[in-house]
Amino acid sequence: MKAIVIENYGEPAELVERDLPVPRPAADEVLVQIKATSVNPIDWKVRRGFMKSQASWKFPVVLGWDLAGVITKVGKNVHDFQVGDEVFARPDGPDLNGDGTRGTYAEYAVVKANQLLLKPAQLSYAQAAAIPLAGLTAWQVLVDRLHVKAGDKVLVQAGAGGVGMFAIQIAKHLGAYVATTASPENTEMLRKLGADEVIDYHQQEITAVLHDYDAVFDTIDQIPAGLAILKPTGRLVTIAGQPTEAQQVAHPSASHWWLQANGTQLKQLAALVEAGELQVVIDSSFPLTAAGLQAAHKLSENGHVHGKIVITTDQ
Ligand SMILES: NC(=O)c1ccc[n+]([C@@H]2O[C@H](COP(=O)([O-])OP(=O)(O)OC[C@H]3O[C@@H](n4cnc5c(N)ncnc54)[C@H](OP(=O)(O)O)[C@@H]3O)[C@@H](O)[C@H]2O)c1
Known part of the structure; x- marks a missing residue:
């Protein structure tokens, strides 16, 4: 072959x-x-x-x-x-x-x-x-690790990327208010996917505009900034970096996640696609x-x- x-x-x-x-x-x-x-x-x-x-x-x-x-x-x-x-x-x-x-x-x-x-x-x-890879990663972080629920304020870093686009839509499906970061040419597209707030990361630091967040999905290894916008009970999961020991002492929820192959969760993603709630x-x-x-x-x-x-x- x-x-x-x-x-x-x-x-x-x-x-x-x-x-x-x-x-x-x-x-x-x-x-x-x-x-x-x-x-x-x-x-x-x-x-x-x-x-x-x-x-x-x-x-x-x-x-x-x-x-x-x-x-x-x-x-x-x-x-x-x-x-x-x-x-x-x-x-x-x-x-x-x-x-x-x-x-x-x-x-x-x-x-x-x-x-x-x-x-x-x-x-x-x-x-x-x-x-599969990007969708399962987004699902596992938001559902299994960050436990996102209706009404939560969630930041998805790099919304225009492969993982980010699934993450925005899954977080909206879960009922969250979703902020994301992107270059300005992607703002309109990400709003169409459901993002409530799109931050041009070339112009603004997230720490200047976001606060009291329930959950941060870090896809770009900017852990300190993510932790800074969390409320005391907030959670951060990164797929791109590794929280330091000091960060984990200060924020026990801060953790790295490595995706797991999972046919059952893929089924849940496929159901969302079939229902028109998840665009590829x-x-x-x-x-x-x-x-x-x-x-x-x-x-x-x-x-x-x-x-x-x-x-x-x-x-
Ligand atoms: N641990 C795991 O299991 C796991 C699983 C999947 C992925 N990952 C890792 O997660 C990361 C993201 O994966 P991906 O597939 O989504 O990557 P990707 O599709 O290559 O992401 C590209 C996007 O990143 C955005 N971007 C780049 N720099 C940015 C910044 N400083 N702030 C905000 N957005 C930025 C770009 O947005 P603009 O064009 O709008 O600037 C672009 O749309 C990678 O490092 C990947 O290796 C880990």
């Missing part, structure tokens, strides 16, 4: 096309023919070697942690899915300490059945592939080629993606 791999850490040019064996599903897995995947910042952080201290990658590494496609094989213990089902998932991806080729920049990938969900018919493969915003689409992935990584690293970058196999 065609796969886009890295054989070294480094620049986007390290993304090259290779022919790899089609993976074989274990008893609790299915094999998916991938129609679309997406690019997340973790992809280029791994490519650059930023995760070296946490993972001993064995090259070649196939990056990619989102997929939508069609099941072509089913493991012997899988009973809820069958060949031909259209599905989407946030699979485990490349194994940190073992097989590095289990990512989704490829024509096929294996996925544990409990991480899969049938793709809502109204969603394209590209839209479905844009949801796609910034751009590239083909599953070395040039396509290189361009997609450059765009993501540039730091101003609006919504999600998707990769499709049929372009």
Whole structure:
């Protein structure tokens, strides 16, 4: 099968096309023919070697942690899915300490059945592939960690990003008042997604305009500013930094979150999409080629993606 791999850490040019064996599903897995995947910042952080201290990658590494496609094989213990089902998932991806080729920049990938969900018919493969990693992260932080409830004042940093756009809409679904930060050209779009207040972070510090917040979702590693706007009982969760010990003593709720693959929560996100409460915003689409992935990584690293970058196999 065609796969886009890295054989070294480094620049986007390290993304090259290779022919790899089609993976074989274990008893609790299915094999998916991938129609679309997406690019997340973790992809280029791994490519650059930023995760070296946490993972001993064995090259070649196939990056990619989102997929939508069609099941072509089913493991012997899988009973809820069958060949031909259209599905989407946030699979485990490349194994940190073992097989590095289990990512989704490829024509096929294996996925544990409990991480899969049938793709809502109204969603394209590209839209479905844009949801899992970013959508699950937003859901887990807002619902499971920040316990956002109706009437809460919530700040979502970087509202125009892949995680931010889902987070604004999920927080509104939960009944919160939502402030967010963005460049001014994104204000109108974020208001349409439901943001009550959009702060141009180039012009204003959040600490100058926000106070007494119940929850801060930090996606940009600006923990001190986030903590400064909380009310005494407020909570902060970061997906981009690590609170210091001193910060955690002063604010015990301040914590880092790393997303967990979860098919059940993906179902709740899909239900919101089907109900028209969650829009999937796609910034751009590239083909599953070395040039396509290189361009997609450059765009993501540039730091101003609006919504999600998707990769499709049929372009
Ligand atoms: N821990 C986890 O499990 C986990 C999961 C997912 C993501 N992450 C991390 O979370 C971060 C966000 O992920 P993502 O997918 O949302 O990234 P992304 O889509 O690449 O985010 C891009 C957005 O960031 C905004 N931005 C950049 N600098 C900003 C600033 N100083 N203030 C406000 N907005 C700013 C840009 O907005 P403008 O164009 O409007 O300036 C752009 O829309 C990344 O570091 C990623 O690695 C962690």
